[in-house]
Structure formats: structure tokens, C-alpha cells
Amino acid sequence: xxxxxxxxxxxxxxxxxxxxxxxxxxxxxxxxxxxxxxxxxxxxxxxxxxxxxxxxxxxxxxxxxxxxxxxxxxxxxxxxxxxxxxxxxxxxx
Numbered sequence: 710x711x712x713x714x715x716x717x718x719x720x721x722x723x724x725x726x727x728x729x730x731x732x733x734x735x736x737x738x739x740x741x742x743x744x745x746x747x748x749x750x751x752x753x754x755x756x757x758x759x760x761x762x763x764x765x766x767x768x769x770x771x772x773x774x775x776x777x778x779x780x781x782x783x784x785x786x787x788x789x790x791x792x793x794x795x796x797x798x799x800x801x802x
Contacts, residue, residue: 715771717742725770727763738766 714725722744729738737759741748749770760766 714740714767715773717745717747718773719747720745727766729759729763732759735761737761738763740766740770 714727716723717725720742722742724743726741726743727738728741729736731737738761739748739759749766760769
């Protein structure tokens with residue numbers, strides 16, 4: 710597997726590891742940020758469990774939420790002027 714792990718979505722740390730341990734049903738994979746120690750497990754009700762494959766763990770870690778939108782449909786964190794500038798019609802130029 711050659712897919713690279715993205716930086717931590719919480720602290721921006723770049724020291725991200727993919728690790729595993731052997732359980733009664735085979736290998737269990739998880740991802741851990743060495744900077745803030747956040748880890749990614751899939752949750753199964755009361756018990757936390759790891760992923761069944763390295764690929765599943767990496768894909769879950771690398772998945773990112775969509776950019777939040779304000780109620781008016783403009784990207785969050787962008788002023789109205791900045792948003793409008795992105796869509797200015799410069800066909801007259």
C-alpha cells in the first residue's frame with residue numbers, strides 16, 4: 710500500500726503512524742498522530758475496535774469533511790466581498 714497519510718486534521722501534525730496488533734481474529738489496524746496522540750478507531754457501540762485492513766484505516770484517516778457553508782451558501786470564513794470577487798464577470802476586459 711503506497712497511500713500516504715494526511716497530516717492530523719486536529720493539530721496539523723505530520724508524524725502520523727499506521728500500526729497494528731494481532732488479535733484473536735487477525736491483525737487490527739489503527740492510525741495515530743504522534744504529536745497530539747489522537748487516534749482513529751471505528752466504533753462498535755460500547756467497544757472500540759480497529760480496522761480490518763491497513764487500507765480501511767488509511768482511507769478513514771484521510772477522509773476529510775466538506776468545507777462548511779454559511780446559510781447564504783457562501784464558504785465559511787470568507788467575507789461577502791471576497792466571495793463576490795471570485796465570481797466577478799471580467800468578460801468586458
